[in-house]
Amino acid sequence: MLECKNLTCVREERVLFNNLNFVLSPGEILHVEGPNGIGKTSLFRLLVGLSSPYSGDIYWQQQNIMSEREYYYQNMLYLGHKSGVKPELTALENLQFFHQLYNPSVELDLLDILTLVGLVGYENIPTAQLSAGQQRRVALARMWFSDCPLWILDEPFTAIDKHGVKVIENLLIKHAQNGGMVILTTHQDLSLPIELYKKLVLQKPAVGEQYV
Numbered sequence: 001m002l003e004c005k006n007l008t009c010v011r012e013e014r015v016l017f018n019n020l021n022f023v024l025s026p027g028e029i030l031h032v033e034g035p036n037g038i039g040k041t042s043l044f045r046l047l048v049g050l051s052s053p054y055s056g057d058i059y060w061q062q063q064n065i066m067s068e069r070e071y072y073y074q075n076m077l078y079l080g081h082k083s084g085v086k087p088e089l090t091a092l093e094n095l096q097f098f099h100q101l102y103n104p105s106v107e108l109d110l111l112d113i114l115t116l117v118g119l120v121g122y123e124n125i126p127t128a129q130l131s132a133g134q135q136r137r138v139a140l141a142r143m144w145f146s147d148c149p150l151w152i153l154d155e156p157f158t159a160i161d162k163h164g165v166k167v168i169e170n171l172l173i174k175h176a177q178n179g180g181m182v183i184l185t186t187h188q189d190l191s192l193p194i195e196l197y198k199k200l201v202l203q204k205p206a207v208g209e210q211y212v
C-alpha cells in the first residue's frame with residue numbers, strides 16, 4: 001500500500017498543493033488529473049523520492065520512503081517524461097537490457113514483447129532512428145519485464161496511438177487484477193473497469209494559501 005499523508009509541495013515559494021492525502025491499495029489504478037502546471041509531475045517526483053516534500057510524508061507498506069529507499073525502489077517501477085532508453089541500441093537490445101536489469105532469471109520471449117509493443121520489423125533499428133511513438137513504446141516495454149507491485153507512470157501515453165493505448169490499458173488492468181497498484185497521469189480519458197479505477201483531481205490551494 002502507498003500512502004501520502006498531508007503532503008505539501010512548494011516551488012519557488014508557490015504552493016502547488018497542500019495537505020494532500022490519499023491511499024493506493026493493491027488492485028487499484030489511480031489516475032491523477034489536473035490542468036497543465038497544477039503539479040502532477042511535481043507530485044510524481046515526490047512519490048519516487050526525486051524531490052522532498054515541503055511537509056508531509058509518503059509511506060510504502062507503512063515504511064517512510066525516504067528512510068527505506070532501497071526497499072521502496074525494489075518494489076516500484078517509475079516511467080517519467082524522459083524515455084530512459086539507450087538511443088544507440090536497437091529496440092531489441094534495449095529489451096535485452098531491461099530483461100537483464102529487471103528479471104534475468106525469468107525466461108521471456110523478447111519477440112513476444114516486441115509484438116505486444118508493436119515493434120516487430122523494427123527490432124534491429126537504433127532506437128534513435130525510431131519515431132517518437134515507437135521510442136515511447138520501447139520505454140513502455142519495461143512494464144512487461146517488471147515484477148514490481150507499484151507502477152508510477154507519468155504520462156505513459158504521450159505519442160502513443162489509439163491501439164497502443166488500448167494495449168497498455170489492458171496491461172494496467174491485468175497488473176491491478178493480479179494485486180498490483182498503478183498511479184498514473186494522463187490527459188487522455190481512460191476506459192478502465194470502475195472497480196479498479198479511481199481519480200485524484202489536483203486543485204489549486206485556496207487564495208491566501210498559495211504562497212509560503
Ligand SMILES: Nc1ncnc2c1ncn2[C@@H]1O[C@H](COP(=O)(O)OP(=O)(O)OP(=O)(O)O)[C@@H](O)[C@H]1O
Nearest residue numbers: 011012016034035036037038039040041042043155
Ligand atoms: N524544479 C522546479 N523549479 C521551479 N519550479 C518548478 C520546478 N518544477 C516544476 N515547477 C513549477 O511547478 C509547476 C507545476 O509543474 P508540473 O510539471 O508539476 O505540472 P504538471 O501538472 O505536471 O503539468 P503538465 O500537465 O503541463 O505536465 C509549474 O508552474 C512549474 O513551472
